[in-house]
Amino acid sequence: MTETALTTPVAFAIFNRPEITALTFARIAAAKPTQLLIIADGPRPDHPTDVKACAAVRAIVERIDWECEVRRNYSEVNLGARRRLSSGFDWVFDQVEAAIILEDDILADPTFFRFAQEMLDYYRDDGRVMHIASRNPVLSTRQPPNYPYSYYFSSYGSTWGWASWRRAWQIFDVDMELWSPLLKAELMKHPALNETAVGNFEAAYKGIDAWDYQWHFARRIHNGLSVLPRKDLVRNIGIGNVATNTKNIHTRGASRIAEPQEFPLIHPPYVMPWPSFERAAKRYTQGFHWRNQFVKKGPKWLTGLGQRLVRWMEMQELRRAAVGKS
Numbered sequence: 001m002t003e004t005a006l007t008t009p010v011a012f013a014i015f016n017r018p019e020i021t022a023l024t025f026a027r028i029a030a031a032k033p034t035q036l037l038i039i040a041d042g043p044r045p046d047h048p049t050d051v052k053a054c055a056a057v058r059a060i061v062e063r064i065d066w067e068c069e070v071r072r073n074y075s076e077v078n079l080g081a082r083r084r085l086s087s088g089f090d091w092v093f094d095q096v097e098a099a100i101i102l103e104d105d106i107l108a109d110p111t112f113f114r115f116a117q118e119m120l121d122y123y124r125d126d127g128r129v130m131h132i133a134s135r136n137p138v139l140s141t142r143q144p145p146n147y148p149y150s151y152y153f154s155s156y157g158s159t160w161g162w163a164s165w166r167r168a169w170q171i172f173d174v175d176m177e178l179w180s181p182l183l184k185a186e187l188m189k190h191p192a193l194n195e196t197a198v199g200n201f202e203a204a205y206k207g208i209d210a211w212d213y214q215w216h217f218a219r220r221i222h223n224g225l226s227v228l229p230r231k232d233l234v235r236n237i238g239i240g241n242v243a244t245n246t247k248n249i250h251t252r253g254a255s256r257i258a259e260p261q262e263f264p265l266i267h268p269p270y271v272m273p274w275p276s277f278e279r280a281a282k283r284y285t286q287g288f289h290w291r292n293q294f295v296k297k298g299p300k301w302l303t304g305l306g307q308r309l310v311r312w313m314e315m316q317e318l319r320r321a322a323v324g325k326s
Contacts, residue, residue, distance in 0.1 A: 008117040008163075009035035009096045013085055013103045014061060016043070016053035020238050021060050021104045028102065031113045032066040037095060039088030040074040041081075050078075057104070071095060086174040086211040093166040098124065100163040105238020108134070108161055111261035112233035116163040118265060119151075119227050128271055129153070130168035130224030131215075134161030134234040137284045143230065144276040149268040150230060150261070152277050155192050156285065157219070157226025159212040161234035171218045178221065179205040187220075192282055225271065231259040 010033040014021055028036070038061050043050030064070060073091045075084060085103075092099050100116045102108060116132050123129040135158040136143075179201065187198045204213035219226070235258045268274075 004114050004117070006031045006033045006113050006117060007035075008113075008120055009033065009037055009092075009099045010113070011037040011039065011089070011092045011099045011101045012061065013039040013088060013101070014057045015041045015104060016047075016050050016057060017104055017238065018053060018056040018060060021057045023237065024102065024104055024107050025060055025063075027108045027110065029064070029066070030110060031108075033068060033100075033113075035069045035071075035096065036064070037071045037092050037099065038073070039084070039091070040072070041079055041084040042075045042077045044078045080209045082174060082207070082209045082211050086172070086214070089169065089172075089211075093164075093169040096166070098163070098165045102161055102234075103238075105236055106134075106161045106234050107237050107258065108234045109258040109260050111263070112161060112258075114263065115229060115233060115261045115265070120163055120165065122267065123227070124165065126271065127167065128223075128225050129227060130164060130171075130219050130222070131157040131226040132163035133157040133159075133226050133228045135232045136228050136230060138277065138280045139284075140231060142280050142284075144274060144280070147230075147274070147277075148266060150265040151268070152228045152230070152274050153225045153268070153271055154228045154273050154278060154281060155220065155225070156278075156281050157216070157228065159215065160236050168224065171222050171224075172215055173218065174211060174214050176201070176205040176214055176217060179217075183221070190220075192278065193220075197285075225273065229261060231261070232256050233261055234258050 010028055010031070012025065012028060040054070040058060043054045058074070073088055078084075079087070089101065092101070098120045100113060100120075112134050116134070119132045123132075133154075133156075136152075137156055137158070184198060184202060187193055187201070188195065190198075200213045201217045204210055204217065218224070235256065
């Protein structure tokens, strides 16, 4: 990490993808954190290749050639994303007060580590802020004009590379015991949520193999704010058939590259979601859910047609954004 020592603990979640893990771990190694916490899931019993692949991944993260305290939380049986990651992050925040968290498919720009560390320090004692994101859902051409600060506060916040504190994580509940039909009905009226988002919450409550919907839910119902950089500081390089959940290669944001963060940071004097940014984020996150459903469902020939149509529509949107049209 350029000019600044990385003293904030880094947590790294691994599984069975050696090629991808080697790339993403190289970015962590270049940053040289003084503390590294490694979470690993075990091989799946019905996937014979997992034993070798998991062993290969664990060997990669043993290649530590800098001064670093390493703690490991390895499962010898497969728990799945829901239980392994949630229990792993519970363990992380039992160990340390704050952490930067990356999964094995998140390729971080070197400046992400400094950005996350400075945000964790700056808002350490501000209970309104619960999540430091590494990505911005809004294309730069659609962000509020003349906004002079380095980041936004938002009710949105990706988990493709993130950071948080023990004080915030204590609201997390992977089983979502606060979920109820009454709360669902009220969330359907939320100005920043739609049927798909609330449906994701309900799916998480019913046991889908995911942990991040629960974290989003926890922050929403506690009015927690996220810090979002003005550009993407990471890239997800693991989207596709080998992914647990994000298998659709046309997932929005999949083709966007990471960019470096500029320093020193210019801090906003307000701790609130920026209204014009929130409107832009809502349009981005809610405007294309029907396309994902079109791609996922139907016969193979229709799915293929849907994927091509989705790609064409995304390219049209990017072209419009490039010339500054809404």
